[in-house]
Amino acid sequence: MNSWGQLFRVSLWGESHGEQVGVSIDGVPAGIALCIEDFEADLARRRAGSRGTTPRCESDTPHIVSGIFEGKTTGAPLTIIFLNENTRSTDYSSLKSHPRPSHADFVAQRKYDSCNDYRGGGHFSGRLTLALVAAGVVAKKILGSDVCFHTEITAIGGSTDREQFAHIIEQAIAEHDSVGGVVECRVGGIGIGLGEPFFDSAESLIAHLLFSVPAIKGVEFGSGFRSAAMQGSEHNDCIIDGEGTTLTNHAGGIVGGITNGNELVVRAAVKPTASIAKEQMTYNFSSGTIEPLTIKGRHDACIALRAAVVIEAAVAIALAELKLRQ
Amino acid sequence: MNSWGQLFRVSLWGESHGEQVGVSIDGVPAGIALCIEDFEADLARRRAGSRGTTPRCESDTPHIVSGIFEGKTTGAPLTIIFLNENTRSTDYSSLKSHPRPSHADFVAQRKYDSCNDYRGGGHFSGRLTLALVAAGVVAKKILGSDVCFHTEITAIGGSTDREQFAHIIEQAIAEHDSVGGVVECRVGGIGIGLGEPFFDSAESLIAHLLFSVPAIKGVEFGSGFRSAAMQGSEHNDCIIDGEGTTLTNHAGGIVGGITNGNELVVRAAVKPTASIAKEQMTYNFSSGTIEPLTIKGRHDACIALRAAVVIEAAVAIALAELKLRQ
Amino acid sequence: MNSWGQLFRVSLWGESHGEQVGVSIDGVPAGIALCIEDFEADLARRRAGSRGTTPRCESDTPHIVSGIFEGKTTGAPLTIIFLNENTRSTDYSSLKSHPRPSHADFVAQRKYDSCNDYRGGGHFSGRLTLALVAAGVVAKKILGSDVCFHTEITAIGGSTDREQFAHIIEQAIAEHDSVGGVVECRVGGIGIGLGEPFFDSAESLIAHLLFSVPAIKGVEFGSGFRSAAMQGSEHNDCIIDGEGTTLTNHAGGIVGGITNGNELVVRAAVKPTASIAKEQMTYNFSSGTIEPLTIKGRHDACIALRAAVVIEAAVAIALAELKLRQ
């Protein structure tokens, strides 16, 4: 399903080379001031442009087509669309017989009886994340200005040395290849009590949304996989005051599925962009042989760069849902 | 919320020291042969007994109280309960003023206005995972015998050397401490096409359920966090036949949120048990000072050991939901 | 699905002749005082006993098996079960070949591949409404004491003359037949703003739940079907003060899907009990012929009598859900 949430319900649609990408958000409280400019900063973070990101340039202007009246949300569904402008469909003509490795081409054909829109990945395209970023902006409005997001790339191509990041990306570009990365999102000011035991734990909802984002292959909270290497006496976070502040934050701000008032810390592993210009092998379903494939088109050498704001948006959406449930 | 799923809907209830723990499962197709013995193997895997697990012994006998007639599921809700027998409530009397570090004690009090059942963690207790394991058994019946699960501990206390596992646990026991671990679940035979783009990706549903399990702090698929260190040319899985078999399986059997017919590979990071007998510091909400705390009671030195079958159950439940949606 | 609600989620299970009937309620706020006695009045209204109701006698004692601690709700799922005591399975042996007219026997067989528990209607039995009544009691606690329910039988067997009701029922009993009735539920004190435009209108949620109750074949609000015979100038309710009080209440307290602060008025049409001792014809699926059928067992001559409190419970559950969403 392409909708998510009970009280902050986000419904996405669109295709990479279709007419538009859009999102309708249900559950937005009435009376929130909202204008096009509010979206600009986050959309800019997602937009192509810097080294390592695709040269496909879109204006990515949001159009709010419902749910706004006299500059404020009305309580009715808030719908935001983005028109697709810069599409070059001819790049994708051979995908039906030659599915791109680690792309959705093969599974989409099988799942949708070859009726899927394969151009540019169709509905599977990262372009859909535009809508997620827009929803994230609205989610942050609901969370309020006391909630602060700090999102950054903490690793690229295996290196955690930020001074190396640009170099690693340049090298990938030079080799017509791509690199993965790790994005860390820290959120302050979310308060105590978001989330529930078991199925709607804060971790569950956040991870559900993060794994909706294409290219995410791992999610961890606090010390995450490093927790598994620790002893309890080392991992346990000692409470030091009546507000529940802890001396350490191995829990990443969530215990028992519920936020404990400390900083939320979540990290996502972003795989290297599957579309690379470097020659690779794939199966030709027409001929039944394994053949070399060179993917043309415009692609990101390091999708983690643009994924950072998408990851932040996914976290914000999950937190807005949890806040409205309180 | 304590229920999950649209077509395979699992509702949990119970407390560690209450009368029972139970689960009602809606959406079970009619006509599946099911008896008490079917639950035995998985319940035994979860049950206490080996070194590193709590000496609290329960018979953990499942009672099927609805949804069965003449040995087969009827299509009506299938309800399974486990009576609590071996409870020692006196161990937990001081939790209200002295919340245990990295436990839900503090957040539960704040979220539930001090009305939560704090005995043994109450509804937050790992004992609730009994119900999850039972639901997992039913889920596996729905998936059918072609679907094979292989779940194992791949790391304990930071070591991936299985010969060291027993030693590491013994050491933790000796130090009145605990250790974390990593559990890997591999599933074969699930076929192509489970999952959907975006919000209900196979990864999203599986991770949602895994993060419902207490103590899980990280989830990754295929190469997971290692993917983030790879180049695209290294990470991409080359398709080698018309069935979609790939030469490598960095994707862990899921691309574009949809299973691709290869083995599903998911790993979960299990933090060290928060309850340790070793003295630790915590905040005393009555006196307003930080005090030493020694937790009495029966606890697991390495909860990852018992969590393995719970993790497998969570994966099975997510897959059953996805299968019924097809 | 046998669960309903997003924030006040009710999950039902059980069969007429199974071990128990139960309900688990998720979303109950912590801190509500609740004891067995709270259920007595509503359960008594549903219980068999008066003329026109089945002589099957059950103690119908609720057992709260989770979600309560020291006399208050904990915020965890509240689970209530009723053991089945007085079951006589031998009455129902021929239903497989001779489905009872206007009963679920035929459709249940077809839908569940003949695996349904056919004894006493199995999961389709009106006995499941015990669980609904219990959930209704909890819902009323959430609504608070300002919300008042007035539920009454306004018609039996076509007559609206209350003095005739007993006579009509006696006549049906004498003829081994049954009669239908109309139940009206009026609710005061629910305030302004419950419900939403379109899919979750107050009418939609209430009707959804009412049509879940066996034997309900019609639901109307305010003037209902009589509205269709009116002119706008006659039907429109004039607001007469700043609280939104209206001079008339043709709307039944709901406009635009949202409660307007006036009394909620809803009526449900209850069909005559399908099980009658009077001989009737049915199809014999074994012989392929239409044959006379005489249904043995214990049945209500006028199920509307006992349905009244069930209808009230259904309305209360819908209102609790709507209130928690506010």
Added chain:
Amino acid sequence: MNSWGQLFRVSLWGESHGEQVGVSIDGVPAGIALCIEDFEADLARRRAGSRGTTPRCESDTPHIVSGIFEGKTTGAPLTIIFLNENTRSTDYSSLKSHPRPSHADFVAQRKYDSCNDYRGGGHFSGRLTLALVAAGVVAKKILGSDVCFHTEITAIGGSTDREQFAHIIEQAIAEHDSVGGVVECRVGGIGIGLGEPFFDSAESLIAHLLFSVPAIKGVEFGSGFRSAAMQGSEHNDCIIDGEGTTLTNHAGGIVGGITNGNELVVRAAVKPTASIAKEQMTYNFSSGTIEPLTIKGRHDACIALRAAVVIEAAVAIALAELKLRQ
């Protein structure tokens, strides 16, 4: 919430005087041929034009903006929008202080802190039903050509004599008044087994959607409220063959919440249009007095005429959801 359905999920947005009205439908199977012309017949039935309907003329051309590729559905969300063209906002300027009787004006202000778009009813407008009709067309495609809908007005202004209908409407127009009506929808060919016991009974889902439609105040199945006046021996439908055909159809094709293979028969009571040009009284929230109100603008004298196809669409959507669950 403005979305409905688990497997056929419909999300609506838009306002009467906003930029557009739209619907995104998730769960549409891939490979269904669909073109603009498929919508024409049903949209024409809803469109203004005949006596008794508003002279507001819109082209009501559907734009499919996602989910279609090469003339077929892709399996991705199918999104259809309708641009608003003919809006005259000046008609509605005084609604904030003078809420129209039996309109959502008052409740919308209170629920949405006076931030709702009040022009033309905003999100509460009947114009939103355009989107519902479009979704109904898609639902019918999923149901297939064996499923036949017959929808007709069976009463207007209290008369069931069709020869009187035009006359009654003319009279209402002459008096600047409006009249209500009853719409009956019969559906053949839906087969046995749609719906579930309790919360997702076929009646529950259909009624849920019907009560989402503005102006619906009553819903009944089969003999409905007349059932309540019958005896069991009269009401019970005798099965006469192995297909479950019944001699009578008092059940309206649903028993135990499940379709029994006979014709589905459902009726909805449509109240008279609340907007009438005839002078009526309302409360002036500015002055605190009750004052005469004359509503200007374009309105339907008998909204039941245009509601018929909306009711049919609501039934189709519910049936599509039920069919996909099978």
